[in-house]
Amino acid sequence: MTPRVEIFRGNDLALPDAEVNVVIDVVRAFTVAHYAFLRGAAEILLVPDVAAAFAVREERPEVLLAGEVGGLPIEGFDLDNSPARFALAELEGLTIVQKTTNGVKAALHSLGAPAVLLTGFSNAEATAHYLQARYGGSDARINLVASHPTGDEDFACAEYIRSLLLGEAMDTDEVRRRIYGCETVAKFLDPARPDFNPEDIDYCATSLPPAFVMAVRQDARWTSVRKVTL
Template identity: 45%
Template structure:
């Protein structure tokens, strides 16, 4: 089985067996906590305009996301896992638009299985793929997409997942968490001159949780939607 790591939200991918899209800071940490808070599903929008169109068709759905890392006017939720943690999202559907994670996912749909994750759900996702889907004797292709074009946060998580899939400790959980903390994308959260970025978010982004589910993208020529799949 071939395992390949790509970096950036516009990866050049061949049709594959599994694509795993990573956005640690913060999109798929947000989705993870949205499902923990009871969300029923999360639609992916490629632009603000598409997000608002989907909201118009589905008034009860909540808009969540960011542009340039900052909240979008008219959205119900921003891209902060700390803020999502305080919402009761039981049986709610979200519409998510983000710069890297959502864009990378929409560019990675040509696979039999597509999963999204941050670091918080990386181990559960990797173990699910390894134990339930992988055949080590096959030539099936697994792509791991670190959606931030330059950030070491997503790349560290990708290497951590690849190590679990390959049975090698090329990057431990502790090493990945340290790389996330010291990545360029994380620094604005520790900068007191940038109060618009919530320092509490980094605690969510760097903490592994064993919640017993993975986040799978359901796509059948419709609007792609992330769904919770119990393991």
């Protein structure tokens, strides 16, 4: 038996029942989340909007707010949505509150499965290994959610994860080519758009050695993400 893997595209979907939902945001939310954990973050809290982020900080003043609106930094937030900046940040033991346009929104719409994972391309291989270890050899349903409604970068990453689960091993160079060539990335590579850092895309398009996955947990108050070591 092999898992039943289906790809969906969008950030506000009503997904079919599945053992696990995997939400993908390559550019840039879950690449940022990956680097936040690499830099020592203890937890990421997902919030639907700017007001909710500030409400968390009212209650928990030690948190750092991170995210974007329209791809740009949010006034009053501590961090933006740049993996290049997160890769240099000192985050040991800290909690990040994350608000983004597509990835976080899609994650908050994907909480109906018993397990929910987040990934970009940087952590896609680890995510596939985790899924294979737990669901390989079964007919488990796995929903892969490409959170950008139209961009090819998340869809390419979803196809890559599916290929690993089904033993087809899609070429990582093909995924990288599609990331750099997608409409979402064009503004980062445009010299006339200096607010968008082209270095971010280098981080988004680089696959790192598998070490952990990013798993969502929801309790009565918080939707949180923690790393789970492989």
